[in-house]
Amino acid sequence: MSHALRLIDWLTRIAGYVAAAGILLMIGVILYEIASRYFFNAPTVWAYDISYMLNGSVIMLAGALAMKADQHVVIDILSQLFRNRTRRMIDAAVYIALLLPALGFISLVAWSQFWTAVLQGTVETVSPWRPVLWPFRLMIALGLSILWLQILAKTLASALRPLGAPSEPAGGR
Template sequence: MIIRIIDRVNETVGRIVSVVALIFAAIIIYDVFMRYALSDPTRWAFDVTKQLYGFYFVMLGGYALRHQSHVRVDLVTETLKPGTRRWVEAAGYVIFFFPFAWVFMTRSYEFAMRSYAQGETTYGSVQLPVYPLKMAMAVAAALLLVQGISEFLKIVLNRQEMPVDA
């Protein structure tokens, strides 16, 4: 049950966030048109697209893990028997992934709260608030951590990737 809930949350977030790519592509096209066709470049497009891309990139971590799209080093594990491979992968989550995800989540949260308290903005002609992107990092880290829990449970319980009812 918990595996399905976590998978469904990250699947939904991934599908929603993927729309951001269309938004920042449209802004880039608009900016290029304004710059070259009308000789009137925008002052805000670069900063906005940079923040949208950052948001897009970090928020898809849990979705990517759910679909096994992260970089993996299978040179060692591919030669192992399936049972041994499962336990090596489970140990990898415990030794490497969970500590990393925990530190990423807690430090990102502190980073975001400090940015919010300081009213941090971008450096440029248009000063955009930075804290929403930093808060997205903390949310993304939490989504990555819970998706790691789901993947760990799948390994330990010997379950294949579970389909998400869309």
């Protein structure tokens, strides 16, 4: 089991590295567009499409890393009243009953949309550049799937922890 958890953590780190590279690439694309537009009076037809696809990819790929680091937004007004053990049990119940099934379904839909885009050669129809959409849809499907795996890993790691062991340092999340 620990090998599977380490593999999921490795995938999460790789997705985080790819997201970081995507941010740098997006900055480069935007700087190129600015220089091209304002210094050479020659705007690109592709910069907007590349930047929104990179932005969406970065958000999707970084989701698992945010989950691993407990950086997602949570409303924990009530959960602060509970002991760590009770809070862990509530988190596990929410993950198992809500997040894993919902995100699993959304991931399957994303993989279906990716595969459809590959088979049909789907292009962005509102763009004059008309880029193919399958790379963007692949990043969405990968990001959602790795997030699903990270939630599963978090749930399993919590379940494997002895019930009396604290899940976090005193003082909360």
